[in-house]
């Protein structure tokens with residue numbers, strides 16, 4: 001099943017609901033946050049291999065929808081990503097919900113563990129996702145200085161083909177991260193849900209720390 005969304009106004013993509021679609025008794029959601037280039041995708045891939053999580057990258061889902069022939073949201077997504085801005089939440093949340101439903105259906109189960117990578121990046125997304133889709137159990141936060149992230153992104157930009165891995169878009173993404181996404185990390189920190197990991201060591205070393213802390217937190 002494709003996670004594509006029907007052509008309609010963003011707000012209409014997400015109907016009001018009395019309860020989340022998935023129960024936290026069945027579905028474990030781990031939000032994975034960190035600045036652009038902190039290594040979220042890299043660490044998610046390792047957690048999938050080691051711990052059998054299902055990995056959903058909000059950015060990847062948006063880029064897929066952007067490229068889907070006939071998508072009403074293609075141009076909108078393209079413009080927001082290039083400018084490092086947050087796409088209207090209804091679009092992203094619907095894509096995530098569809099992808100979660102598809103993943104569980106494919107496995108023929110109602111139970112699953114998801115790494116939701118690069119989301120939520122804004123407080124309204126966090127509230128809406130938890131209310132309409134599924135409450136989150138843990139937030140993994142990869143902490144990395146801008147200088148290191150910038151170097152990684154410029155290097156990634158040599159081969160990624162991404163329209164936002166260039167100096168100007170990177171500057172805009174950093175600003176959005178500080179102004180809009182860090183408040184989300186701080187909000188969950190206040191709820192005691194955040195695991196903060198230093199993202200500057202090698203991928204293998206970051207992975208060892210992440211795996212250990214995540215296992216401890218999920219079993220506490």
Ligand SMILES: Nc1ncnc2c1ncn2[C@@H]1O[C@H](COP(=O)(O)OP(=O)(O)O)[C@@H](O)[C@H]1O
Nearest residue numbers: 036037038039040041042152156199201202203
């Ligand atoms: N710990 C690390 N040390 C050095 N380079 C890394 C590390 N983690 C990731 N990278 C590289 O940095 C770039 C950004 O990593 P990525 O996982 O795509 O970050 P994000 O998903 O947070 O944007 C990639 O090219 C990746 O190979």
Ligand SMILES: O=c1ccn([C@@H]2O[C@H](COP(=O)(O)OP(=O)(O)O)[C@@H](O)[C@H]2O)c(=O)[nH]1
Nearest residue numbers: 036037058059080081084085086087118119
């Ligand atoms: O919930 C999300 C996640 C991503 N994005 C957009 O997708 C871009 C790339 O995000 P991704 O997580 O793929 O990459 P990162 O910036 O973390 O390297 C962001 O800058 C945003 O423009 C968004 O609008 N909403």
